[in-house]
Amino acid sequence: MYLATSNRNKVREINEILQNIDINGSITVKYIFDEIKEDNFEVEEYGETYVENSVIKAWAYSKLIKKPVFSDDSGLSIISLEGFPGVNSARFMENYSYEQKMKELLSMLENEKDRTAYFACAATYFDPQKNFLVTCQEEVYGKIAFEIRGKNGFGYDPIFIPDGYDYTFGELSKDVKNKISHRAKAIKKLLLFLKSATIL
Ligand code: ITT
Incomplete structure (x- = not known):
């Protein structure tokens, strides 16, 4: 199954997550640019929600390869910043490094007492032949931590401390992240549904 993404970190992480899901038989996801060979193919993510953008990506990529795909739209929403950067997590300061992006978010939170945040992941399955989604x-x-901590994971992991832990996703092992993360929960839910409906 192809994952409709340009982000190889998502492919790696979802394959790690899939290893921990017991669904009688193994599923792995493949990097879709190995199939479409069009490095400049880009999908405009014009949705206002994670679900909308996940559906937009699944639809666009699956039309191109004419096969079912999974997609993942995700991001970090900070409550005191009214959900920012949210669906724009990848596009926020697009030409800057993640270190610079994280530093900017930390400075935006300098005088904020409420550091509550969440990672969200909308996971989609779309079969273009059956028009089934x-x-x-x-x-x-x-x-949100007070400083950048750890080198594990990707993106904003080094500034996010999940509830119940004293360490950031950048410090925690991939096994811990892949048990409790937004992506792990969404992929698991999607797969168990598809399996119970005998679609996979
Ligand atoms: P595609 O749209 O091609 O899938 P993308 O990286 O642009 O790739 P998104 O639009 O879904 O993907 O943006 C998600 C961004 O949110 C991602 O690039 C990270 O910066 C951040 N993000 C999502 N999940 C994350 C995670 O588990 N850990 C850290 N940062 C994450």
């Missing part, structure tokens, strides 16, 4: 969203709640 399933989507779901899950979140993991936590707090």
Whole structure:
């Protein structure tokens, strides 16, 4: 199954998550640009929600390869910043490094008492031949750290401390992240549904 994404970190992480899901038989996701060979193919993510953008990506990529795909739209929403950067997590300060993006978010929170935040992931399955689509969203709640900590994971992991832990996703092992993350919960929910409906 192809994952409709340009982000190889999502492919790696979803494959790690899939190893922990017992659904009688193994499923793995493949990087879709190995199939479409068009490095400049881009999908405009014009949705206002994670679910909308996840559906937009699944639809656009599956039309191109004419096969069913999974997609993942995700991001970090900070409550005191009214959900920012949210669906714009990848596009916020697009030409800057994640270190610079995280520093900017930390400075925006300098005088904020409430550091509550959540990662969200909307995971979608779309079969273009059957016009059949399933989507779901899950979140993991936590707090934004006071400094950048750890090198594990990707994106904003080094500033996010999930509830119940004293360490950031950047410090926690991938096994811990892949048990409790927004992505793990959404992929698990989607797969168990598809399996119970005998679609996979
Ligand atoms: P595609 O749209 O091609 O899938 P993308 O990276 O642009 O790739 P999104 O639009 O879904 O994907 O943006 C998600 C961004 O949110 C991602 O690039 C990270 O910066 C951040 N993000 C999502 N999940 C994350 C995670 O588990 N850990 C850290 N940051 C995450």
